[in-house]
Amino acid sequence: MTPTELLLHPVRLRIIHALSGGRSRTAGQLCDRMPDVPRTSVYRHLGLLVDGRMLEIGDERRVRGAVERSYRLCPDRPTIGPDDAMTIDEHRQGFATAMAVLIAEFNAYLDRPAAEPAADAVGYRQSTVWLSPEELEAMLSGFRAVVAPLAANTPGRGRKPYLVSPILFPGAEPD
Template sequence: MDTVDLLLHPVRLRIVHAMSGGRTLTTSQVCALLPDVSKATVYRHVGLLADGGVLDVADEQRVRGAVERRYRLRRERAVIDADTAASVPVADHRRVFAVAMATLLAEFNAYLDREGADPTADLVGYRQHALWLSPDERAELIGEMREVLLSRMGNEPSPERTRHLLSPVLFPAEEPPTDRTEEREAPDHRAPDHEMPDPPPPGPLDPVHPKPQPPPVPGPDSEPGPAPDAHPDTEPGSGAGAARPRAAVASGRRCG
């Protein structure tokens, strides 16, 4: 069984977590750290990790006629290197992610089941943030996070320290942006002015202008008024009172 298959199991991953920090533990002690898992299951998976080279036997001692082994984690064997990760088919990432989330859920439930668990006092967090990142910014963020984590991963157990589980998850939540040149240069498919529909009738808050009234028809007793000024180049209907040409109206929808 290769390293990927060894680690792709929630119980085995939890055993690896429990053995971190240079600890040397017996299988019985590991069982105490995983109280929600049966002892038979823990013993079986400890044996698989030892056979696969992820755990080493640190020492042995005889206890009540039986040999009790203390195990130590081989950190260099408990990681999946970049080349191996890159060779995992895309379809298999669903299974890998499911195992990681199942492990995280089991660890969190075990924490909540402990007497005196206080997520507020323990500063428990499981926030999710949407970040807009370019490829360079994403690589820079990963590098910064790696530096912070590596500076703490060398910590060894002590009376002042408690083992914590940190599980960063990062992936693109949308398709990567495409070239928007065509979108910016797209032709205007709106109808020309002469094909635009008439403006809609005024709404309840729009001002209503009175319709122009026709001039009075002179009666028999009316005196003729002065003739309107006319310019020699003026076309009929082009005076001040003539109807204005209909302007094109473009309607837009406001988002939000």
């Protein structure tokens, strides 16, 4: 499978998110984190991600006679970059996947007993901005300048993971 095919699936993308920040998790921990996904599906998708070199086995230990593996992101995993041309249908699938992941992760957050949307600064907004090509590039450069250094953060004292999902596309052409 290509990186595009691997990542354009909601369960696989949720697994990738769950392992971000250098975290290792067992299949059981991933299943606990995604109770809406059948265990067999989690195991199948883990296998595909390992085969596709997105994940690697971090540790193995014996638990009640079985081998329990922990998984982590491969440091040199393939990615979908700006130079990877996606077809229109792959863009449709990618957007649908991103929305499915957002809905699943948001519901998982709200289902936590300690969910406090106001205290956690939960937000979702939509705005229309009118931009020239130069203004668009300046906005994107500014966004990258703010987010890129923070994306390198790892789990630590006082840090919580936040899912940031900027969505940008041209709106309907004016009349």
